[in-house]
Amino acid sequence: MFHVGELKVSNCNDSFTKIMEEIREVTNDESEFERLLTERIVTAFIDGFVESKKAAKDNKVQLEFPKNKNDSAAGCIPRKKRSNRKRAEKVSESLIQFIQSLTQEEPVASDVSSSITIGLENEEQEEENRLKKKRKVSCEKIVKRQEQEFELEAEPEMPEKFKRIIKEMNGIKTTFVMQKKLTQTDVAKVNNRLSIPRKQMRNCDFVDEEEMKILDDKKGIMVYLVTPSPSADIVELELKKWKMSSTYTYNLIGAWFKQVVDKEANQLQPKGLVRLWSFRQDSKLCFVLDNQGC
Numbered sequence: 676m677f678h679v680g681e682l683k684v685s686n687c688n689d690s691f692t693k694i695m696e697e698i699r700e701v702t703n704d705e706s707e708f709e710r711l712l713t714e715r716i717v718t719a720f721i722d723g724f725v726e727s728k729k730a731a732k733d734n735k736v737q738l739e740f741p742k743n744k745n746d747s748a749a750g751c752i753p754r755k756k757r758s759n760r761k762r763a764e765k766v767s768e769s770l771i772q773f774i775q776s777l778t779q780e781e782p783v784a785s786d787v788s789s790s791i792t793i794g795l796e797n798e799e800q801e802e803e804n805r806l807k808k809k810r811k812v813s814c815e816k817i818v819k820r821q822e823q824e825f826e827l828e829a830e831p832e833m834p835e836k837f838k839r840i841i842k843e844m845n846g847i848k849t850t851f852v853m854q855k856k857l858t859q860t861d862v863a864k865v866n867n868r869l870s871i872p873r874k875q876m877r878n879c880d881f882v883d884e885e886e887m888k889i890l891d892d893k894k895g896i897m898v899y900l901v902t903p904s905p906s907a908d909i910v911e912l913e914l915k916k917w918k919m920s921s922t923y924t925y926n927l928i929g930a931w932f933k934q935v936v937d938k939e940a941n942q943l944q945p946k947g948l949v950r951l952w953s954f955r956q957d958s959k960l961c962f963v964l965d966n967q968g969c
Contacts, residue, residue, distance in 0.1 A: 694712070694715060694716070695712065698711045698712055698715065830877060831851065831854070831950055833849070833851075833963070833965070834967065836907060837901060837907070837952070837963045837965065840907050840963075841954050841963070844956050844961070845956060845957070846954040846956050846961065847954065847955050848953075848954055848955045849953070849954040850878050850880070850881045850952065850953045850954070851877050851878060851950070851951075851952055852871065852876055852877065852878060852881055852951040852952060852953050852962070853872075853875045853877055853950070853951050854875075854877075854950045854951075855872075855875050855948075855951075856946050856948055856949075857944065857945055857946065857947045857948075857949060858945065861936075861945075862932075862943055862944065863932075864932050864936075864937075866932075867928060867931055868926040868927060868928045869926065869931055869935075870924050870925075870926050871925040871927070871951065872922075873922045873923050873924060881953035881960070882925075882960070890914070890915065890916035890925075891916065893915075893916075894915075895913040895914060895928070896913070896914050896960065897911055897912075897914075898911070898912055898914045898927070898959070898960045898961060898962060899911055899912075899956065899959065899960075899961040899962070900912050900927065900935065900961070900962045900963075900964060901961070901962065902935055902938070902940075902964060903943075903964050903965050903966045903967060904938060904940035904941045905940060908934075908938075910930055910935060911929070911930070912927045912930060912931055912934075912935075913928050913929040914926070914927055914960070927962070935964075941966075942966060943966065947966055948966065949964055949965065950965045950966075951964055951965075952965075
């Protein structure tokens with residue numbers, strides 16, 4: 676490939692015909708000819724423009740540029756005679772127009788950069804809003820499907836063994852909380868929590884005002900859980916409230932995995948159906964988890 680730097684650089688008085696002849700000595704390919712001709716003319720013009728601009732600045736003289744192809748400043752790029760190739764004539768005219776466009780006032784680089792940045796930011800914001808809307812719709816569909824799948828016509832009856840345990844503990848205010856299918860995260864060691872989503876709760880008033888203040892302050896409260904094992908073991912867990920954009924969820928954490936999930940007798944597996952009740956032992960909040968009567 677031939678590079679324009681290898682051509683002999685003529686001064687500004689070289690005729691257009693001479694420049695063409697020099698390039699013709701290098702290549703006969705039309706596309707290569709036009710490319711080299713364009714590089715030659717534009718390079719010469721830019722070099723002259725930079726030198727003129729510097730000289731004008733040093734002499735404190737405002738530099739003026741030709742407004743059309745007939746002005747004397749365009750003499751550095753003389754038009755070729757009609758006797759030459761028609762295609763070269765079209766190239767020369769387009770070059771003159773291109774050079775004249777360079778002399779017109781261009782936007783400040785910082786303004787261009789600012790416009791591009793704002794444009795990109797707007798596009799990113801639109802894409803982010805689109806994805807948020809898509810995720811929201813998807814989540815709403817999932818929740819709605821879950822609610823329809825597990826919707827109960829009436830609150831289920833608590834198994835007799837749990838009724839006896841609550842009576843032995845002098846429990847009061849028994850409330851059905853929710854029915855749900857256990858998710859993978861509900862039984863995963865790394866997550867170590869049982870989620871109680873707001874939209875899956877049948878009753879939400881099992882937490883009193885004092886406890887709600889503690890939970891809203893991002894603190895936890897200690898509770899008892901009667902496990903679904905045949906022996907109905909009682910373990911102490913911590914209840915916390917996690918707020919989301921438009922809803923919230925309660926979570927039983929602490930020894931959830933170690934004392935409940937990891938115990939084979941409790942038979943807790945992903946997609947397993949469970950039911951949760953709450954009750955009070957004096958003022959302490961307690962829960963019952965059942966998977967046998969589901």
